[in-house]
Amino acid sequence: MRAVQFHRFGTPDVLEVVDLPDPHPGPGEVRIAVRAAGINASDWKKRRGEMDEGLPQTLGYEAAGVVDELGAGVTDAAIGDRVFGFSAGGCAQAELAVLSEYAHIPPSLGFAEAATVPTSAETAARALDQLGVGDGATVLITGASGNIGGAAVQLAVARGARVIGAGSPATHDQLRAMGSEPVTYGDGMIDRARALAPDGVDLALDIAGNGVLPGLIELTGSPDKVVTVADFAGAAATGVRFSRGDTGRALYALGAVADLVAAKRYVLPAVHSFPLSHIADAHRAGESGSLRGKLVVAPD
Numbered sequence: 699m700r701a702v703q704f705h706r707f708g709t710p711d712v713l714e715v716v717d718l719p720d721p722h723p724g725p726g727e728v729r730i731a732v733r734a735a736g737i738n739a740s741d742w743k744k745r746r747g748e749m750d751e752g753l754p755q756t757l758g759y760e761a762a763g764v765v766d767e768l769g770a771g772v773t774d775a776a777i778g779d780r781v782f783g784f785s786a787g788g789c790a791q792a793e794l795a796v797l798s799e800y801a802h803i804p805p806s807l808g809f810a811e812a813a814t815v816p817t818s819a820e821t822a823a824r825a826l827d828q829l830g831v832g833d834g835a836t837v838l839i840t841g842a843s844g845n846i847g848g849a850a851v852q853l854a855v856a857r858g859a860r861v862i863g864a865g866s867p868a869t870h871d872q873l874r875a876m877g878s879e880p881v882t883y884g885d886g887m888i889d890r891a892r893a894l895a896p897d898g899v900d901l902a903l904d905i906a907g908n909g910v911l912p913g914l915i916e917l918t919g920s921p922d923k924v925v926t927v928a929d930f931a932g933a934a935a936t937g938v939r940f941s942r943g944d945t946g947r948a949l950y951a952l953g954a955v956a957d958l959v960a961a962k963r964y965v966l967p968a969v970h971s972f973p974l975s976h977i978a979d980a981h982r983a984g985e986s987g988s989l990r991g992k993l994v995v996a997p998d
Contacts (some may be wrong), residue, residue: 760784868871971995
């Protein structure tokens, strides 16, 4: 199969599309013919040598496609099913991928849109679980208009929470469409949030990672009521919990988002698709921040 790989760290020019042996699913896994795979910031961090040290490396942890091989014991999927999920082996940006966790794609959703869901949904659901966001809670979410932020807003709303979503003025219509009350990010945000919720903000989730943790602690009254997915150093300095997947993953989020999409209660980000052969261009676009929404790559 053809897959994205790099043999040295560096610029997007180090990325290659190479031939690798076809993978096969283990017990409880499925293999898909990939129709789209998500691209995340971790991909260019890996490519630059900021994460894993070994070489060569492949890329991609989320994908959508059609099941073409079943692992032993699989009873909830069949050959030909449309599914999306996680590739534990990190080789989803390829023609074939093995998914260790997966859910069926709702009929209304295309492959490219489905490939945008797994990482953002799991990260958001995990952080909301760690915060204890539930019915009746008032929660402030920073970075609410991004991919993870949008997932967090909508999953929190689905739980019955009142959500205040922080973002730039240009994103406020988007934040309202997702069910949140928008507040402008930046200087004075804490006061603006208090004005929206004079009875208090119970919890806060930081997805922006822009040094706002002290203000969120002030707003909620305790570092125990704040979680960040983006500010590791700030979490260590303030006592706020940093949410990470190696302490338990919210894999149920795949099915939860699928159900919300089917019920027309979930708005997905804009999708920008690149052919597999143009993976370097996708990295350049992602690193530059020139495109708002989610990047995916599709075999060509």
